[in-house]
Every structure is written in C-alpha cells, then in structure tokens.
Amino acid sequence: MDSGLYAAYTGLLARTQALDTAANNLANAGTTGFRAQRDYFSGVLAGGIDQDTSPDASQVGQSVNGFGILGGNLLDMGQGQLTTTGDPLNFALQGQGFFAIQTANGVRYTRDGSFMRSATGVLETSAGEPVLDINQKSITIPSGMVHVGPDGSISVATANGSAIVAQVGIFDFSDRSALAAEGTNRFSADGAKPIAGKAALVQGAIEGSNEDAIHGTMQMVLVQRQAEMMQKALSVFDNSFDKVAAEDLPRV
Numbered sequence: 001m002d003s004g005l006y007a008a009y010t011g012l013l014a015r016t017q018a019l020d021t022a023a024n025n026l027a028n029a030g031t032t033g034f035r036a037q038r039d040y041f042s043g044v045l046a047g048g049i050d051q052d053t054s055p056d057a058s059q060v061g062q063s064v065n066g067f068g069i070l071g072g073n074l075l076d077m078g079q080g081q082l083t084t085t086g087d088p089l090n091f092a093l094q095g096q097g098f099f100a101i102q103t104a105n106g107v108r109y110t111r112d113g114s115f116m117r118s119a120t121g122v123l124e125t126s127a128g129e130p131v132l133d134i135n136q137k138s139i140t141i142p143s144g145m146v147h148v149g150p151d152g153s154i155s156v157a158t159a160n161g162s163a164i165v166a167q168v169g170i171f172d173f174s175d176r177s178a179l180a181a182e183g184t185n186r187f188s189a190d191g192a193k194p195i196a197g198k199a200a201l202v203q204g205a206i207e208g209s210n211e212d213a214i215h216g217t218m219q220m221v222l223v224q225r226q227a228e229m230m231q232k233a234l235s236v237f238d239n240s241f242d243k244v245a246a247e248d249l250p251r252v
Contacts (some may be wrong), residue, residue: 097197
C-alpha cells in the first residue's frame with residue numbers, strides 16, 4: 001500500500017515538472033534561436049548511480065523507493081527552421097555551433113543571429129551586447145556593403161575596394177551537456193572551454209525555434225493527461241486509507 005502511494009506521488013511530481021518543461025517549450029515555439037528541453041528519467045535500478053557515486057554505492061539500496069523519478073532536462077540541439085530576412089546583418093547557423101556575445105555576466109552563447117551595427121560600427125545584439133570574433137573580441141564593421149561567408153569571414157566593399165575586416169566566431173563544445181540555458185535563447189558554458197564550431201553561417205537569415213507549435217501542443221496535452229492519471233491514483237490510495245482508518249482500526 002505504502003509503496004503504491006509513493007509510486008503515484010513520485011509519478012505525479014515527475015509529470016508536474018515535465019508539464020512545466022512542456023509549457024516553456026510551447027511558449028517559445030516562436031522565439032529565435034530557442035532550444036527546447038527534453039525530460040529524462042532515473043530508473044529504479046539505475047538510480048543508485050545517480051544518487052551515490054561512491055565505490056560502495058548500492059545498485060538498489062536508496063533506489064528501491066525512487067521509482068521513475070524525473071532526472072532533469074537536456075537541451076535538444078536539433079536544427080531549427082531558417083527564415084530569410086534579407087538583412088545583411090542577420091546570421092543563421094546551419095549545423096552545430098553557437099555565436100558568442102559579451103554580456104554583463106560574461107560570455108554567453110546563442111543561436112539568435114539578429115544582429116545590428118551600432119553607431120560606432122560595433123556588431124551587437126538588439127540589447128547592445130557585442131558579438132565576438134574567433135578570438136572572442138568585439139567586431140567593428142566599417143560603413144559599406146557587407147558580405148559574410150559560410151565560415152563567418154566579414155568583408156566590406158567600399159570605394160577603395162573590398163577587404164576582410166573580421167571573422168564572426170562560431171563555437172561549439174565537446175560536451176554540450178555543460179551548457180545551461182539562461183533566459184530563452186542564450187546559454188552559459190559553466191567554465192567549459194569552447195572549440196571551433198563546424199556550422200555554416202547563412203547571411204540574411206535567422207534560425208527559429210526547434211520546437212514547433214504542433215508537437216509542443218501534443219506533448220503538453222499528453223503530459224497533462226498523465227498528471228491527471230497520477231492524481232486519480234493518489235485519490236484511490238487516499239480513499240483506501242480512509243476506509244482502513246474508519247473500518248479496521250476501531251476493531252484493534
């Protein structure tokens with residue numbers, strides 16, 4: 001009886017947390033560069049590994065009452081759809097990689113390439129944060145017609161000719177699990193060192209969210225139904241306990 005109650009409770013808790021994730025994914029289906037988060041679970045027999053990494057940890061031990069608890073969320077690094085904007089300072093990435101931007105909290109990484117040129121010529125985000133080059137330095141673009149190659153090389157055509165002025169940094173990580181979401185479309189690396197990304201830069205386009213509204217809606221409905229099932233299971237156990245208390249305990 002107790003085991004069943006705890007199983008229903010942990011199931012409801014996991015589904016409630018998953019519902020929050022599904023709602024966040026759906027809410028950002030139209031956010032540029034958004035990366036959806038997917039749930040993963042800790043199994044009963046494998047839970048000991050998650051909970052205790054010491055050499056003497058039991059494979060069952062603490063896990064026997066862990067059931068199928070929610071282990072956390074992982075970022076979905078799937079490609080989002082590219083939309084052509086025609087703006088020469090809008091960049092999208094095709095493949096794995098990130099742009100680096102300098103924020104008040106340090107360097108952050110993003111797939112949102114909705115950039116612009118400031119009054120002083122610095123390439124920056126809509127929030128005024130400098131976009132970084134391959135050496136993680138800010139980029140200054142002189143006046144003229146801008147062309148950006150697939151590798152991020154920026155060339156500017158002026159009356160004196162065309163010249164390469166900078167190269168937009170495209171970074172990746174050998175272990176992308178080190179990335180943590182901050183806000184809707186940027187990530188912190190938690191001290192992990194970036195490596196050169198292999199993504200190709202597409203000029204005049206931006207990348208949308210990799211969560212489509214249809215899939216997000218279906219997932220949210222599914223999780224809601226699962227949560228309702230767990231609530232009903234808890235009600236069954238609660239009613240059973242009430243019956244035991246009312247009928248059996250007075251006989252003791």
